[in-house]
Amino acid sequence: MTAGSARPALRRFPAAPWSPDSTQVSRRRFRALNLSMMLPLLVAVGVLLLVRQAQTVLDVVVLGLGMVAVVVAFERWTVGQINRVALPCLLVAGAVWPYGVLVIGGDPQAAYYALAVVSGLSVAQLPRHRAAAAVGISAYVAVVGAVGLVRHPDPGVSELLASVVIPTGVTVVLIGLMFPNKGFYDVMAELEEARERDAELAVMRERMRFASDLHDIQGHTLHVVKLKIALAQKLVHTDTARVEQELSEMYALVGDTIAQTKELAYGQRRLNLSAELENARNLMEAAGMRVRVDRRSEAGAGAIDLLAQVLRETTTNILRHSRATLVRIELTGHGITVVNDGVADDTLPELRGLATLARRVADEGGELTVRVEDGRFVTAAEFTAPSAARTDPPE
The missing domain is CATH 3.30.565.10 (Histidine kinase-like ATPase, C-terminal domain)
Structure with missing residues (x-):
C-alpha cells in the first residue's frame, strides 16, 4: 500500500453522550405541598358553602358526601391515581348537584362546588376523550340548573346567574385551568425522568471507566508476566541468573499492580x-x-x-x-x-x-x-x- 493509492482505513470513536430515584422524591414533595396548602383550602371553602346552604340533617349528609368526593379525588390526584376514583367521585358529585338545585333550592353553591372540583381534577387526567367529557359535564351542569330555574315560581336574572351561568362558568373554568396544570406536571415529570436517566448514565459511565482502568492495570501486567514467564522457561537451564532477575521483576510488577489496584479502588490513582x-x-x-x-x-x-x-x-x-x-x-x-x-x-x-x-x-x-x-x-x-x-x- 502506497501513499495516495487508497484512502487509509480510519476509525473515529464517537464521543460519549452528554452526561436515589429523584422522580419519586419530587413527586412526594409535590404531593406534600399540595396536601398541606391546597387541601385545607378546598375543605374550608366546601364547609363554608355547606353551612350556608344546608337546612336539614339530610342536606348536611348529602352535601357532605360531595365534600368527601372532593377530598378523595384530590388526594388521589396528588399521587397521579385520580383515574381510579374518577368515576365514583363524579357520580357522587353529579348526584349532589341536582339535589341542591331541586331539593334544597336557593343559591346552590355548595351543590355544584363538588362537581366543579372533581370534574376539574378528573377530566384533564383522562387518557382520551377529554374534550367530550368536558363538554358533557358542562352541559349537564347547565341542564340541571335550567331545570331548577324552570321550577322557580318567578325566575329572574339573579336566579339565572345562580342556577345556570355561574355554576356552568365555574365548572368550565376549573376544567380549563387543569389542562395547563397537567401540562406543567408532565413537563416536570419529563425533566425528573431526564435527570434520573442522566444520573443512571453517569453511574454506568463511571463503572465503565473503572472497568477500563482495571483492565489497563491488570491486563497489561498479566500480559507482561506471561512474556517474562515464557522467557524464563527458555532460560531456566542455560541462564539461571537471568531467570532469577525475571522472577524478581515479575514479583515487583505484581506488587506494583496490587498497589495500583488499591489506588484505583479508593480513587487515588494517577x-x-x-x-x-x-x-x-x-x-x-x-x-x-x-x-x-x-x-x-x-x-x-x-x-x-x-x-x-x-x-x-x-x-x-x-x-x-x-x-x-x-x-x-x-x-x-x-x-x-x-x-x-x-x-x-x-x-x-x-x-x-x-x-x-x-x-x-x-x-x-x-x-x-x-x-x-x-x-x-x-x-x-x-x-x-x-x-x-x-x-x-x-x-
Whole structure:
C-alpha cells in the first residue's frame, strides 16, 4: 500500500453522550405541598358553602358526601391515581348537584362546588376523550340548573346567574385551568425522568471507566508476566541468573499492580507519563522491537493521565496483536501518536479498550483515532481544549 493509492482505513470513536430515584422524591414533595396548602383550602371553602346552604340533617349528609368526593379525588390526584376514583367521585358529585338545585333550592353553591372540583381534577387526567367529557359535564351542569330555574315560581336574572351561568362558568373554568396544570406536571415529570436517566448514565459511565482502568492495570501486567514467564522457561537451564532477575521483576510488577489496584479502588490513582514512556520502551525492546521516542514538549495537566492510559493500552495492543519491529512514539503538548509496523492487512481489529478510552478523551475535549496507513498502524490522541493544552513543568 502506497501513499495516495487508497484512502487509509480510519476509525473515529464517537464521543460519549452528554452526561436515589429523584422522580419519586419530587413527586412526594409535590404531593406534600399540595396536601398541606391546597387541601385545607378546598375543605374550608366546601364547609363554608355547606353551612350556608344546608337546612336539614339530610342536606348536611348529602352535601357532605360531595365534600368527601372532593377530598378523595384530590388526594388521589396528588399521587397521579385520580383515574381510579374518577368515576365514583363524579357520580357522587353529579348526584349532589341536582339535589341542591331541586331539593334544597336557593343559591346552590355548595351543590355544584363538588362537581366543579372533581370534574376539574378528573377530566384533564383522562387518557382520551377529554374534550367530550368536558363538554358533557358542562352541559349537564347547565341542564340541571335550567331545570331548577324552570321550577322557580318567578325566575329572574339573579336566579339565572345562580342556577345556570355561574355554576356552568365555574365548572368550565376549573376544567380549563387543569389542562395547563397537567401540562406543567408532565413537563416536570419529563425533566425528573431526564435527570434520573442522566444520573443512571453517569453511574454506568463511571463503572465503565473503572472497568477500563482495571483492565489497563491488570491486563497489561498479566500480559507482561506471561512474556517474562515464557522467557524464563527458555532460560531456566542455560541462564539461571537471568531467570532469577525475571522472577524478581515479575514479583515487583505484581506488587506494583496490587498497589495500583488499591489506588484505583479508593480513587487515588494517577499515572506518571514519563514512567509509562520508559515502561513502554523497555517492554517493546524486550520483545525485540526497536523503539524511538520523540518527546517534543510536555503535555497539559488535563491530558497527562489520559495520554498515559492511551500509551499503556496501545503498548498492550502492540505486544498482543502485532508483529512489529519498529515503533515510534511522538509526544507533544497537545497529544500523543504511536506508529508501529507489522500490520498484516488493512483491516482494523476490534479494540475495545481504546474505544472506551476514546469516549473519555472526547469528554475532555479531545479525539482518539486509530488507522492503518502505508502498512503501519497509527494510534493518535489529540486534545484541542484549552484546559487540556495547558502545560506543566517537566516531570
